[in-house]
Amino acid sequence: xxxxxxxxxSQATERDANDEKSSMKTYRKKRxxxxxxxEGILAGNxxxxxxxxxxxxxxxxxxxxxxxxxxxxxxxxxxNSIRIGITGVPGVGKSTLIxxxxxxxxxxxKKIAVLAVDPSSQKTQGSIMGDKTRMETLxxxxxxxxxxxxxxxxxxxxxxxxxxxxxxxxxxxxxVTLIETVGVGQSELAVKGMVDFFLLxxxxxxxxxxxxxxxxxxxxxxxxxxxxxxxxxxxxxxxAKGEYKNALHLFRPDESNWSCKVTLCSALEKTGIDKLWxxxxxxxxxxxxxxxxxxxxxxxxxxxxKDSIKDELIDSFYHDPxxxxxxxxxxxxxxxxxxxxxxxxxxLIDIYxxx
Numbered sequence: 001x002x003x004x005x006x007x008x009x010s011q012a013t014e015r016d017a018n019d020e021k022s023s024m025k026t027y028r029k030k031r032x033x034x035x036x037x038x039e040g041i042l043a044g045n046x047x048x049x050x051x052x053x054x055x056x057x058x059x060x061x062x063x064x065x066x067x068x069x070x071x072x073x074x075x076x077x078x079x080n081s082i083r084i085g086i087t088g089v090p091g092v093g094k095s096t097l098i099x100x101x102x103x104x105x106x107x108x109x110k111k112i113a114v115l116a117v118d119p120s121s122q123k124t125q126g127s128i129m130g131d132k133t134r135m136e137t138l139x140x141x142x143x144x145x146x147x148x149x150x151x152x153x154x155x156x157x158x159x160x161x162x163x164x165x166x167x168x169x170x171x172x173x174x175x176v177t178l179i180e181t182v183g184v185g186q187s188e189l190a191v192k193g194m195v196d197f198f199l200l201x202x203x204x205x206x207x208x209x210x211x212x213x214x215x216x217x218x219x220x221x222x223x224x225x226x227x228x229x230x231x232x233x234x235x236x237x238x239x240a241k242g243e244y245k246n247a248l249h250l251f252r253p254d255e256s257n258w259s260c261k262v263t264l265c266s267a268l269e270k271t272g273i274d275k276l277w278x279x280x281x282x283x284x285x286x287x288x289x290x291x292x293x294x295x296x297x298x299x300x301x302x303x304x305x306k307d308s309i310k311d312e313l314i315d316s317f318y319h320d321p322x323x324x325x326x327x328x329x330x331x332x333x334x335x336x337x338x339x340x341x342x343x344x345x346x347x348l349i350d351i352y353x354x355x
Contacts, residue, residue: 031066032048032051032052032055034066034069034070034073036048037051037052037055037070038070038073038074040052041070041074041168041171041172042074042077042171042172044172044173045172046145049145049168049169049172050147052067052070052168053147053165053168055067055070056071056161056164056165056168057149057161057165067164070168071164071167071168074167074168074171075167077170077171078167078170078171079170079297080170080175081113081166081169081170081174081175081176081177082175082176082177082196082197082280082284083166083177083179083194083195083196083197084176084177084178084179084195084196084197084198084199084280085179085181085191085192085194085195085197085198085199086098086178086179086180086181086199086201087180087181087191087198087199087200087201087217088200088201088202088203088227089201089202089203091203092201092202092203092227092228093201093227093228093267094180094181094201095116095135095180096267096268097201097225097227097265097267098114098116098135098138098178098180099135099137099138099267100267100270100273101178101267101273101276101277102114102135102138102141102144102178103137103138103141104270104273104274104277105176105277106141106143106144108277110143110175110176111143111144111145111173111174111175111176112143112144112145112174112175112176112177112178113144113145113146113147113166113169113172113174113176113177113178114135114138114144114145114146114147114177114178114180115147115149115162115165115166115169115177115178115179115180116135116146116147116148116149116180117148117149117162117179117180117181145169145172145174147165147169149161149162149165162179162191162194163194163304166179166194179191179194179195192220193300193303193304194300194304196283196284196287196293196296196297197222197223197280197283197284198220198221198222198223199221199222199223199224199225199276199280200217200218200220200221200223200224200225201224201225201226201227202224202225202226202227202240202244203226203227203228204226204228204229204233204236204237204239204240204241205233205236205237205240218244218247218248218251218260219251221260222256222258222260222283223260223261223263223276223279223280223283224244224248224260224261224262224263225262225263225264225265225272225276226240226241226244226262226263226264226265227265227266227267228266228267228268229264229265229266229271229272230266230268230269230271234264237264238264241262241263241264244262245262248260248262255292256286256287256290256292256293256296257286257287257290257292258283258286258287258292261279263275263276263279317348317349317352320352322351322352323348323351323352326348326351327348330344330347330348331344
């Protein structure tokens with residue numbers, strides 16, 4: 001007890017403060033520079049790439065500024081990969097299929113990056129981030145890079161910074177980028193707006209092959225794969241394939257002049273994977289030839305800018321000192337029903353816009 005009593009509270013506080021200052025100095029020393037980041041990324045350095053992605057995902061003002069400088073520098077070296085979004089209901093086997101597909105793509109002489117978005121707890125904002133564990137063999141391949149990210153509060157099934165991360169991976173020399181979304185639903189389609197090929201994974205025999213909720217997603221799909229087409233489930237998978245093909249014929253022709261193809265695959269038995277990848281290559285070849293591939297990317301870039309404007313305005317609004325000073329009062333009035341929500345919102349916006 002005497003040992004602990006010899007350290008006075010004031011001395012402990014001073015020591016903690018010095019330790020904190022020392023830690024901050026160490027952090028600043030280790031903080032990567034724009035030149036180091038750009039040079040390392042273009043050289044394909046995984047460690048540098050990971051540090052740059054961490055900067056991208058940070059909300060610290062200094063990190064945001066640094067990450068944007070890095071992005072501007074690497075932009076001329078982006079756009080050379082095939083961007084594939086993969087979504088599907090929980091239990092459809094997204095991670096397992098991605099691992100098998102990833103190995104197949106690597107055998108074609110390509111390098112792949114997998115951006116896996118894990119669901120976040122709405123209470124703690126924590127995330128398991130277990131994709132590297134689920135894709136253990138792929139994670140060990142020198143030609144693959146797996147980066148799990150937490151979705152946080154972001155809708156769309158993708159993390160807010162997934163687009164920027166994708167660009168960094170392209171600059172690092174990866175030929176194919178696979179984006180695994182959280183799941184599937186009407187609010188989880190943002191991935192469609194950042195990829196070239198949108199792959200929807202489905203299960204056979206689930207009793208909802210033609211359920212209305214799937215229509216909006218199926219209309220956006222460039223490819224539809226029925227997973228776990230093996231063993232006793234193979235017959236059900238074949239029946240489901242016929243039903244999906246008939247349903248897809250009812251949809252309007254896509255602007256790309258590409259017809260969504262339905263395939264059967266088994267990640268367990270490694271069947272149908274070559275056909276699935278063949279469809280992706282055929283899609284890229286056809287849409288590049290008719291000009292839609294580049295046109296679609298240009299549209300996506302413009303939408304990205306608009307989304308960024310919205311994000312910046314919302315962030316600026318909630319950090320404005322005038323709004324911070326009165327927001328809780330307005331929220332309380334709305335919660336108690338003494339002020340209409342729209343009226344409160346309009347008053348706050350008017351105050352913000354007069355800055």
